[in-house]
Structures are given as structure tokens and as C-alpha cells.
Amino acid sequence: MTDYRSEYPFGVRHDGPEPASAGAEPGSSPPRATGTLESGLPLDAFDARLFREQSETVVAKLEKHLSDVSIRGLDLTDPAALADAARALMTTERTRIAPFDERKLAGIVDLYIRTGIQVHSPGYMGRQFSGVVPLSGVIDFVSSVVNQPSSFYEAAQLPSVAERIMAEELNAFIGWERDGFAMVTTSGGSLANLTALLAARNQAFPGFWSEGGSGLAGQPRPAVAVGDDVHYSVARAAGVMGIGDAQIVRLPLNERHQICVERARGVLDAAARRGLKVFCLVASSGTTAMGAFDPLDELGDLARERGLWLHVDGAHGASLLVSDELRHKLRGIEKADSLTWDAHKMLFTPAPCTLLFYRNKENSLGAFRQRASYVFDEEPDIYTALDSGEKNFECTKRPMIMPLWTLWAVYGRALFARKIEYLCRLTADAHRILVRESDFETLHCPEANILCFRFRPAGLGDEDVHDVQVEIRNRIKSEGNFLISKVDVDEVAALRVVMMNHQVTSEHFRMLLGEIRRVGRDLLRQNRPSR
Incomplete structure (x- = not known):
């Protein structure tokens, strides 16, 4: 029986250099293939060597992203402005297949990373989805390619x-x-x-x-x-x-x-x-x-x-x-x-x-x-x-x-167990910090890594508590240093943190409380508790 796997792929009219030999130097970048497939599609859109270059461009940017441990929340962009930025990265070709442009790829990845929730940052305490263990992202990448x-x-x-x-x-x-x-x-x-x-x-x-x-x-x-x-x-x-x-x-x-x-x-x-x-x-x-x-x-x-x-x-x-x-x-x-x-x-x-x-x-x-x-x-x-x-x-x-x-x-199991245990301890520490703060109200003793509380200084009337929490959350989000969430507890809004990132420490939580206190006091000075 013929072993077709050893033969060159069917349907290819190959005008460029031959594929790299099995003994090629690891990490080398042979010239890209040129020409077209018999279908008329450009060979470089499906070329394994160009795929490697594209991957290296993306991986370099993701490595930089993962290495950034600065405190940052969510940079909300006006949807119309984001749509304009996205359209600017699109080819203007309408009849021909556009050639690959590495600058466009780099721009797309930069825009994707910058406009997303920064799940790997110590400022991220807002939602229940987490930053991934990087290796799992690598395997997900494999899944996307082998399909x-x-x-x-x-x-x-x-x-x-x-x-x-x-x-x-x-x-x-x-x-x-x-x-x-x-x-x-x-x-x-x-x-x-x-x-x-x-x-x-x-x-x-x-x-x-x-x-x-x-x-x-x-x-x-x-x-x-x-x-x-x-x-x-x-x-x-x-x-x-x-x-x-x-x-x-x-x-x-x-x-x-x-x-x-x-x-x-x-x-x-x-x-x-x-x-x-x-x-x-x-x-x-x-x-x-x-x-x-x-x-x-x-x-x-x-x-x-x-x-x-x-x-x-x-x-x-x-x-x-x-x-x-x-x-x-x-x-x-x-x-x-x-x-x-x-x-x-x-x-x-x-x-x-x-x-x-x-x-x-x-x-x-x-x-x-x-x-x-x-x-x-x-x-x-x-x-x-x-x-x-x-x-x-x-x-x-x-x-x-x-x-x-x-x-x-x-x-093995221990990687997951250690991280989960740390996040739950961190949340318990955050609760103990809150208990000692007279201008905050704790609403429960956390059972895992979710903690709800309110900014409740002396002089804040019951009728204003809900709107103050909502406005604090909105302003904290818009300032872009921390991302927290909001939930109604007994029909009154509360601030909510979810500890999902092992980069977060008790000191980061204290910094968050400082931001909440500053924003809350500013609201009360302006006599603007309502939305």
C-alpha cells in the first residue's frame, strides 16, 4: 500500500524554495514559499513556515503581557473608537487576496490584549473567570490548529x-x-x-x-x-x-x-x-x-x-x-x-x-x-x-x-490545590482587614474566594447606601487601576471582589480599599450619592 503521508501535499504548485529538510537547524527561518495552490489560493496563507513566524510574533507579545505585573484594571474604550481602530487594521483589498502583513497581525494582537480584562494583573479582582496557567493556553493553541x-x-x-x-x-x-x-x-x-x-x-x-x-x-x-x-x-x-x-x-x-x-x-x-x-x-x-x-x-x-x-x-x-x-x-x-x-x-x-x-x-x-x-x-x-x-x-x-x-x-493535582488554597486564604485575610476598618461594612464571612462588603462611613444615610456603592464601582472601573464587581445583597448594592489571581496580595487589597475610600469620600463631599 502506498504511504501517501511521505509525499508532497497534493494540489500544490510550488514556486518557492523546497521545504526545510528534517535536519535543518532548530529555530532557523527558511525563506517563505511563494506561488499558489491549484485552487488559486495563495500558498503563503497555508504555509507552515509563515505559520511559525506568525506564532513567534504572537508569542513575543503574550510573553510581554504575562510579564507585566503592574496594577491595571479595565481600559474601557468607546465602542465607536474601537471599531475605527479595528477597521484601520483591515485590508482595503476587495477583489484580490491581500498579502500577509506582519504589522497588521501585531496591531491586532496589541489591540486585543489592551482592550480586554487584565486577568493576570493584581488589579483584577472582579470576575470568576481567571488568568490561565500559561501552558494550558499553549495546548488550546494546538487544539485550534489541529482542529x-x-x-x-x-x-x-x-x-x-x-x-x-x-x-x-x-x-x-x-x-x-x-x-x-x-x-x-x-x-x-x-x-x-x-x-x-x-x-x-x-x-x-x-x-x-x-x-x-x-x-x-x-x-x-x-x-x-x-x-x-x-x-x-x-x-x-x-x-x-x-x-x-x-x-x-x-x-x-x-x-x-x-x-x-x-x-x-x-x-x-x-x-x-x-x-x-x-x-x-x-x-x-x-x-x-x-x-x-x-x-x-x-x-x-x-x-x-x-x-x-x-x-x-x-x-x-x-x-x-x-x-x-x-x-x-x-x-x-x-x-x-x-x-x-x-x-x-x-x-x-x-x-x-x-x-x-x-x-x-x-x-x-x-x-x-x-x-x-x-x-x-x-x-x-x-x-x-x-x-x-x-x-x-x-x-x-x-x-x-x-x-x-x-x-x-x-x-499534578498540587498545582491546583496550592493556588486555590492561597486564594481562599487571601480572601479570609481581606475579610479580617475589612473588619478592622470602621468605614466599611462586612456582609459575610467568606467561604472561599468571593467577598462582599460596602463602603459605609458615618453619616451615610440608609437611603443612599445603594447608589453610593454603584457609583463607587463605576468610578473605580473607569479609573482603570482596579476591576471589582457589584452585587445586590438583600436588595442593596454591595461591592464584590473575587480573588482569582495568585499575583494579588493583601497589600493590593489595602490599596484597593484606599481607592474606594478616596472615591467614596469624594462622592460624599460633592453631595452626589445618586446616579
Whole structure:
């Protein structure tokens, strides 16, 4: 049989120098190829040697970016001005294919870096997505070039195997039976939550997938029970599934902003009296607002007692499982039926990379019930056993597991555990600093790396507290040194920091408080608390 791999690529009319030999000096830059492909496309657009030059240009700029540890927040640019800058980098050619221009590439990368959130800066304390471990970005770059969509083994062999390996590695911290559970990757926690709720609904209402809501005539209406601080994606998923807001049962919280199990029983009873059949209870491990961890052990017992599917939205906080120090925050996780876990948050990989776990692997096939001859094989074998297309919404998806698996393979669990532990200690230190500041109000004792507080000096009336926090946040953002976020706590705005960057120290937090105090006092001097 002819080994076509050894021959020169088909369809190329090559006018330039021959490809570099296998013994070429590493790092050398042979002349670029010129000419065209038989398709008429320019050879240099697809040339491996030019690709290397382009990569080196980009890598040099990213190296400079990663080396910059200055304090900087968000440089918000007027959208019209940014559009003008972007258009200025575009070719004016309209009929011919423009030649490659390295200056345009450099300008595009510079503009991309400069206008983004500076996730690697000590000034970044605003959101739950993180600066990545640089190696994970390198592997994501590889994924973009080799382009192996990973829902089916034949298209992405190593990613499919890596997904299975990471499932086993991480399940060791969840505690389900090794041969009984399943995991699938999805593009984001919102999609994972939707997928899990679909599996739960289809189990409770087997005819819903084929007959829709019309098949429920005379039956109680399907409903989902959630903590009052649940992420908005859960309510959005319920809407997508045809479950209206009136059928979302909101469970009361305790003083720690966790689901109050005892009061939840009465709310569930009241829902049943209204003709609702709650089929799923959604708990949070690390709420978005305040980072609270619902009591999974007790909620697991409640779900079992009521015959409910327990889904845990651990998009933010599930990563604490890899830490011996912090794992207790998710005590009882083994009682859950499904778990959403974002690696692009506290496992520091490029977004999106979400892991959706099921305690019972049979349930992983329950969300979608379809046949498609062009992708689903009729005769399963050792290869199709690793397909995930039947378990996830996406047919084509990125091999998002590769950055995570590579980091785990190269550095091991300890890299993640140490960084998570540092960020949680840093947040606890920030809380202790706040407690000693008389013009600030602490709102909770942080459970992980999210901290909410208010600037509340003497003389600031209750009626102005909300607007002052909003205006402080806006001015801090516009000044461009720090990026923090805002959240309403008990319907009053609060300032919120999320510690995601190991470059941040307690001293940086003190500097942030100084900025907040300066801006807040300036607002009060101007007698302008309102927006």
C-alpha cells in the first residue's frame, strides 16, 4: 500500500524554495514559499513556515503581557473608537487576496490584549473567570490548529481518552462508584445545568421528550426547586424547557446565604399543594453572588426523602474538592445525582471548559433521545464507547479537556490545590482587614474566594447606601487601576471582589480599599450619592 503521508501535499504548485529538510537547524527561518495552490489560493496563507513566524510574533507579545505585573484594571474604550481602530487594521483589498502583513497581525494582537480584562494583573479582582496557567493556553493553541471536534472518538482520539482519564481522576474526589458514574464536557456551566435538568425531567416525566407538555394533561405541573441565590442560568434553563417562572420553587436562605433545609420542607409541601411536582432540587457549591456553599449532606437526605434529583451547580466551587484543606465545603457531594464543574474558573484553564458529572452513568443518556445515522453508530465498539455526542447538546465542540488534562499530566493535582488554597486564604485575610476598618461594612464571612462588603462611613444615610456603592464601582472601573464587581445583597448594592489571581496580595487589597475610600469620600463631599 502506498504511504501517501511521505509525499508532497497534493494540489500544490510550488514556486518557492523546497521545504526545510528534517535536519535543518532548530529555530532557523527558511525563506517563505511563494506561488499558489491549484485552487488559486495563495500558498503563503497555508504555509507552515509563515505559520511559525506568525506564532513567534504572537508569542513575543503574550510573553510581554504575562510579564507585566503592574496594577491595571479595565481600559474601557468607546465602542465607536474601537471599531475605527479595528477597521484601520483591515485590508482595503476587495477583489484580490491581500498579502500577509506582519504589522497588521501585531496591531491586532496589541489591540486585543489592551482592550480586554487584565486577568493576570493584581488589579483584577472582579470576575470568576481567571488568568490561565500559561501552558494550558499553549495546548488550546494546538487544539485550534489541529482542529479535532471532540464529540466522537474517531475525530478526536486523544481528547476522548483524556476526557475519560480526567473523569476518573476527579471522581476520586467526588466519591462515586468507579464503574457506575459518567462525565461529559460542555461549553460552559449554563449548558451543563440545562443538560442535567433535561436528564432529570426526562426521568421524572418519560413522555415529555416525545410528546411535550401536552402529554401531561391531568398531571401535576413539573417544577424545579432552587436556592434563592441560584445562578440565573438555572431559571433560564427552566424557561428553555418550558417550565415557567411560576414553576420555579425558590427555597429560603439562612443567615449564611445557604439553603435552609428545615424551612425548605415547608416550601416544598406548599408547592405540592399548588399542584406542582418538583422533580429536581438544585443546590449551589459556591453561589455567584457571595460564594456560599449549600449544605449538600442535608440536602442529599432531603432529596432522597422526597424522591428528587439533586443537581449541584458547582461551577465555581467544585474545584475545592481537589484540596485536602477545603474539600469539606462539599461534604455530601456523593449524594448528588449530577454536578456542574467549571474548569475555566478555579482550575485556571481557558474558557469554556465545563465538566458535567452523573452519579449513574445510565442517566447521562437521558437528556437527549434521538437517532442520527450520520453520527451515531448502529453497532457500538471499543471506539464508539468513548463517544459523547449522545450525552451533550453539541455535535461539534472544542476538545476543551486538553488544556486541563495537560496541566494535570505535567504538574499534578498540587498545582491546583496550592493556588486555590492561597486564594481562599487571601480572601479570609481581606475579610479580617475589612473588619478592622470602621468605614466599611462586612456582609459575610467568606467561604472561599468571593467577598462582599460596602463602603459605609458615618453619616451615610440608609437611603443612599445603594447608589453610593454603584457609583463607587463605576468610578473605580473607569479609573482603570482596579476591576471589582457589584452585587445586590438583600436588595442593596454591595461591592464584590473575587480573588482569582495568585499575583494579588493583601497589600493590593489595602490599596484597593484606599481607592474606594478616596472615591467614596469624594462622592460624599460633592453631595452626589445618586446616579
